[in-house]
Amino acid sequence: MKPDFGATAKDYAEHRAGFPDSLFDRLAKLGLGQPGQDVLDLGTGTGSLGRGFARRGCHVIGLDPAEPMLAKAQELDAREGIHTGYRVGRAENTGLPGKAFDVVAAGQCWHWFNRAQAAVEAARLLRPGGHLLIAHFDWIPLPGNLVRITEELIEQHNPNWHMGWGLGIYPAWLRDLGEANYQGIETFSYDLEVSYTPEAWRGRIRASAGVGGTLPTAAVEQFDAELAAILARKFPDPVLQVPHRVFAVIAQPALSSL
Secondary structure, three states: OOOOHHHHHHHHHHHOOOOOHHHHHHHHHOOOOOOOOEEEEEOOOOOHHHHHHHHOOOEEEEEEOOHHHHHHHHHHHHHHOOOOEEEEOEOOEOOOOOOOEEEEEEEOOHHHOOHHHHHHHHHHHEEEEEEEEEEEEEEOOOOOOHHHHHHHHHHHHOOOOOOOOOOOOOOHHHHHHHHOOEEEEEEEEEEEEEEEOHHHHHHHHHOOOOOOOOOOHHHHHHHHHHHHHHHHHHOOOOOEEEEEEEEEEEEEEOHHHO
């Protein structure tokens, strides 16, 4: 499944929860996101991860293959008075100069890359002492909860979508980095709840890979109508509390890789 997130850029910008401030607080304690650092955000989408670094005084470039996503990212930056440099490109071959960044980050997107190539490219881009960050902020399905019922509906409408029942933790990324000769690999994770109105949850799901990223417009509309009916029947509260998990991997290229 190769989603086109550009097709759902509007919903993506409006309804996908950005990375929480608490993530950047933890990263700062590890030396990532210090004022003045140069940060490259791979697969930046609408700029959620990169914008968090920009708020903390970093110089950020966001890279993504989908121009509609970058246009939305610029709109969101303008609302906050933040400046990020955006470029169309791919994580595996950025075309950017080597040893130019203190942090190379990938938020919610490492699984869409050719991971081996992206790890090598990130090592080329990092300065000595720089860090690669892979971060996720995932909803957490549990039996019978809102997330799992939503996933079941996605599976009904899109048999090619096989991303349900996620744990929000990705041990395979540690192997990716170990095989690419990274060292000092560290991870952390923690849980929190995100508040959505029913309308915002519908928008969040339309912006997902299994719905707006892959289904044609008419199928997305049918899906959305069915989800609205489920929410009205089973989850009638005006505010929905959705469990999420933050997960991060931090590593440095071995000196022999630089």
